[in-house]
Amino acid sequence: xxxxxxxxxxxxxxxxxxxxxxxxxxxxxxxxxxxxxxxxxxxxxxxxxxxxxxxxxxxxxxxxxxxxxxxxxxxxxxxxxxxxxx
Numbered sequence: 001x002x003x004x005x006x007x008x009x010x011x012x013x014x015x016x017x018x019x020x021x022x023x024x025x026x027x028x029x030x031x032x033x034x035x036x037x038x039x040x041x042x043x044x045x046x047x048x049x050x051x052x053x054x055x056x057x058x059x060x061x062x063x064x065x066x067x068x069x070x071x072x073x074x075x076x077x078x079x080x081x082x083x084x085x086x
Contacts, residue, residue, distance in 0.1 A: 029062035030054030031069060039070035 030044045031053040041062045042048075044055065053065040 028055035028057060029059050030056070031062055031066045033070070039066050041066055 027043055028045070029041055030048065030051045031039060031041055032048055032050040033039050033052050034050060039052070041059065044051075053069050054062060056062040056065065
């Protein structure tokens with residue numbers, strides 16, 4: 001009777017560990033930019049059309065890429081030069 005309980009317990013532990021690792025392996029993060037120009041980090045199985053960086057295994061890696069990619073501000077045009085007064 002003890003051997004059956006031991007076998008069932010080991011099978012249950014194996015099943016739980018396998019399930020947890022299978023779900024954890026599927027997570028990936030991508031950095032996207034929406035139509036308003038706002039950068040976000042989302043979980044995604046594949047790249048989306050708005051992806052600007054990724055996929056990353058951890059959210060920390062995605063945060064670093066977001067800082068790098070989204071901090072690039074496009075240069076604003078300077079004011080037109082005014083002609084000197086005579």
